[in-house]
Amino acid sequence: MKFSVNQKDLQNSLNYCQGVIEKRSTLPILSNVLIESKDKSLKITATDLDLIFIQNISNIEIIEEGETTTSCSTLYDIVRKFSNEKKINFNLINENKINLESDKSSFNLNCLKASEFPITEENFSENEFKLNSKTILKLLNKCKFSVSNDETRHYLSGIFLHLTENDNKKFLTGVATDSHRMAISKTLLQDKINFEPIILPKKTIFQLCSLLEDYDGEVKISNLKSKIKFEFNNIILMSKLIDGKFPNYLQVIPKDNQKKLEIDLKPFLTSVDRVASVSLDKKDGLRMNLANDNLNLSVNNSNSGDGKESLSVKFGHEIDISFNPRYLIDVASNLDGNKIEIYLKDSGSPALIKDPSDFDSIYVIMPMKG
Numbered sequence: 001m002k003f004s005v006n007q008k009d010l011q012n013s014l015n016y017c018q019g020v021i022e023k024r025s026t027l028p029i030l031s032n033v034l035i036e037s038k039d040k041s042l043k044i045t046a047t048d049l050d051l052i053f054i055q056n057i058s059n060i061e062i063i064e065e066g067e068t069t070t071s072c073s074t075l076y077d078i079v080r081k082f083s084n085e086k087k088i089n090f091n092l093i094n095e096n097k098i099n100l101e102s103d104k105s106s107f108n109l110n111c112l113k114a115s116e117f118p119i120t121e122e123n124f125s126e127n128e129f130k131l132n133s134k135t136i137l138k139l140l141n142k143c144k145f146s147v148s149n150d151e152t153r154h155y156l157s158g159i160f161l162h163l164t165e166n167d168n169k170k171f172l173t174g175v176a177t178d179s180h181r182m183a184i185s186k187t188l189l190q191d192k193i194n195f196e197p198i199i200l201p202k203k204t205i206f207q208l209c210s211l212l213e214d215y216d217g218e219v220k221i222s223n224l225k226s227k228i229k230f231e232f233n234n235i236i237l238m239s240k241l242i243d244g245k246f247p248n249y250l251q252v253i254p255k256d257n258q259k260k261l262e263i264d265l266k267p268f269l270t271s272v273d274r275v276a277s278v279s280l281d282k283k284d285g286l287r288m289n290l291a292n293d294n295l296n297l298s299v300n301n302s303n304s305g306d307g308k309e310s311l312s313v314k315f316g317h318e319i320d321i322s323f324n325p326r327y328l329i330d331v332a333s334n335l336d337g338n339k340i341e342i343y344l345k346d347s348g349s350p351a352l353i354k355d356p357s358d359f360d361s362i363y364v365i366m367p368m369k370g
Helices: 007-020 072-079 133-146 202-213 265-278 325-333
Strands: 002-006 032-038 041-047 051-057 061-064 066-071 087-094 097-102 105-112 128-132 158-166 169-177 181-188 198-201 218-223 227-232 235-240 259-264 286-291 294-301 305-312 318-323 339-344 351-355 358-365
Touching: 002 007, 007 041, 007 051, 007 072, 007 087, 007 202, 032 061, 032 072, 051 202, 066 072, 072 105, 128 133, 133 158, 133 169, 133 181, 133 202, 133 218, 133 325, 158 202, 181 325, 198 202, 198 235, 202 227, 202 235, 259 265, 265 286, 265 294, 265 305, 265 325, 265 339, 318 325, 325 358
Parallel strands: none
Antiparallel strands: 002 061, 002 087, 032 041, 032 066, 041 051, 051 235, 066 105, 087 097, 097 105, 128 218, 158 169, 158 198, 169 181, 181 358, 218 227, 227 235, 259 339, 286 294, 286 318, 294 305, 339 351, 351 358
C-alpha cells in the first residue's frame, strides 16, 4: 500500500476517530484506525464496537492499493504536528510496519492486520429518510444537556427519538431527562417516514453533533431494530441503540402551571450565574423569591458565603422556590430569543420553561427542597 494524502484532510478525519475510540480499550485492535486505499479514495474507519465512524477522503494519490491498521492516537499526534496542507506519503513496508513521511520527517509505526479489525457492513436500506443537518443538530442540542449520567438507569442515558402528531402534522420529537429535569424538542416533518421509536446513546449524540457542526446539507438516516446509520458528506456514522423502555414523559409535563414569570433572558442568565458563584459546585439551591414584578435571587453556602441579586420581572403573584442553578443555566443557555418564560404552580411543583421564540421546545425542572 502506497499513497499520498493532504495533511489537513487526514487530521480532520483522525480527530473524529479520536472521539470514537475508547482510551482504555482492552483489545489492542480497537485502539487502531483501519486505513484502506482503493478506487482513488482513502477510507478511514474507527470503532468501539458500539459506534462506527467511516470517512472516505477523496483527492488521494494512490500508487498501490492496500489496507492496514495502526494506532489512532499516535498517528493523530504525528499528523497534527506536520505542516498544514502538506502532503503526507504513506508506504506499507510489511504487514507489521507502515512508514509515513512529510518534508524532512519520517516515522515507522507498528501495524496490526486489517483482517483483525472488527467491522460489519449491514443493509440499512429499508427505513431510509432524509433530514437537513441543521434540523437534526438543533433537535439534539436542545435535548442533550438533560441526558442522564446515571449508569444504573441506562434507558435515560440517551435521547428518546420518536414520531408524534399534532393538528394532523407529523413531528420527529426528541426527549431527554435525568429525572430532575427534562428537555423536549420537535421538528416538523414534510414527508411521511417509517421510524420506530429509539433511544440514541449519549456518546453517539455528541459525536454526531460535532460532525454536523461542520456540515450544512442533507443527512440520510436509516435504522434497523437495534442500530441506526447516518450518512452525509462522505461520512458514515453507525451506532447501536440503547435497549430499554423510555418512561412516559408526557405525565411529567405540568398541566396547570398558571403563574407566568417573564424575564429578559440575558440579565437572568448572567444574574443566576453570578449569584451561583458562591456555590462551589453549583449544587446549592438557588432561591427565587418572587413578589410583584420583583425577583430576588440568593444562594447560601456554609463554607464560602452567600450572594444576592434582584431583577425586575413580569410576575403578578408571590412565590418562594429553589432550583439547582446549573439546571437553570443549562436551559437558559439553549434558548434562542431575548426572553424566557417560566410557568409556576407552587414551591413544591415542577416548573415549565418555554422559549417564546421557539414553540417547538419546552423544558421541565424539579424544584429543590428547602
